[in-house]
Amino acid sequence: MLVVDxxxxxxEGDKVLYLFDGGQLAPETLTLIALQADELKSYAFLAPDEINERTIPRLARRILAATEARREGVQAYLEHGEHPQKASA
Structure with missing residues (x-):
């Protein structure tokens, strides 16, 4: 687990969201990905610097926090996609 938000x-009521490190897919596994046409039209693997332009701010913050947590080998706790100490500063 990388992030709890x-x-x-x-x-709608309070939510607790979790982001997990699902590992890396081998190139041959990528060819096996099958999308449900009524739910998804495509998928992409993005570099962290592309996240902000591809999703809403709250989700981008959560994804980037997970990227940082994975890189640092830690878990992150967020509130509304922000680190509580950064949000109150």
Whole structure:
């Protein structure tokens, strides 16, 4: 597990979201990926510097925190996609 993100929402109720390191796919495994046409039209592997332009800010923060946690070999706790100490600073 890389990230736990607490996302309070008065309208929908609080959520706790988890991001896990799923490992790396071998090149031959990539050819086996089958998308459900009614749910997904494509997939892509992105560099961290491409995340902000491809998704909403809250999700981008969560993904980038997971990337950082993986690189540093730690787990991160977030609130609304932000580190609590950074959000209150």
């Amino acid at each position: 607490w996302a309070p929402n008065p309208g």
